[in-house]
Amino acid sequence: MQYTVFRIIAAAEFVKQNSWPELVPELRCAIQNSNSISSNANGAWNTINCLVVLHSLVRPFQYFLNPKVVNEPIPPQLEQIAGEIIVPLLALFDHLIEKAVATHGRIEVETEKIILIVCKCMYFAVRSYMPSALAPLLPAFCHNVIRILGSLSLDCDSTSDDGYLLRLKTGKRVLLIFCGLVTRHRKYSDKLMPDIINCVLKIVKCSSNIVKCIP
Structure with missing residues (x-):
């Protein structure tokens, strides 16, 4: 309930x-500490x-704030969030991905x-706009999330584990990010x-299992 109220206030x-x-x-400082x-x-x-608070802040930007304006400029709030918070997070992202794909079956929730939350924030940040601070980091980010997709086992033998369910959700979010970038x-x-x-072709080969695996 408190999260919903904060999200409404933040959007307004x-x-x-x-x-x-x-x-x-203040949020940047809280994340750093x-x-x-x-x-x-x-x-x-x-x-x-x-990060849940960050997620609430970037979520409204998945849509154009004024769709009637042709070539609507990037909102300054989104530019600020991208430059001050998301960019430093992505600097740590490589370490997190390395840690995740090196677990060999033991997944840290x-x-x-x-x-997952960082990927959600990236999705909302770039779905409609492209903050200037994020554009140069896209190749490295995409390389990292492709590694996450490559770590998925789509034979449904591992999906009962909470950590693995989170990884499947991350994989689903990564595909949504790719769709946003392409469109x-x-x-x-x-x-x-x-x-x-x-990357997508490798997943398509497992298409008969995907519906069963992804929540």
Whole structure:
């Protein structure tokens, strides 16, 4: 209930009114000092909770704020979120992916949750717009999430594990990100198309199992 109320307030005041200027710097600080990111494992903030707040802030930007405006400029709030929060998160993303794909069957739920929420935030951030700070990072990001797709086992033997269910959801979100890039941002996605197509073709070969596996 509290999460829903915050999301409504954030959409009304931060996104539409461009108020609450201290929110992004304070959230950035909270994430930097959270338990899974800070060198202090007993950080005052919980990383998952901080990322849920970030998710609430970027979610409204999945749609154009004023679809009647041709070539609507990127909202300054989204540019600020991308530059101050998402870019530093992506700097840690490679480490998280390395940790996730190296588990060899033992999946750490918290790491999977962080990866999933970061992918959701990326999806909402680029679905309609392309923040200038994120465009140069797309190749590295796509390379990392392709590794996640490559780690999926679509024979349904492992889907009872909570961590693996999270990874399947991440895989589903990655495919949605690819769809958004191809349909909205061909300028940036064309160079990535060979890798995206090869990755998707490998998944298509397992299509008879996909419906059963992905929640």
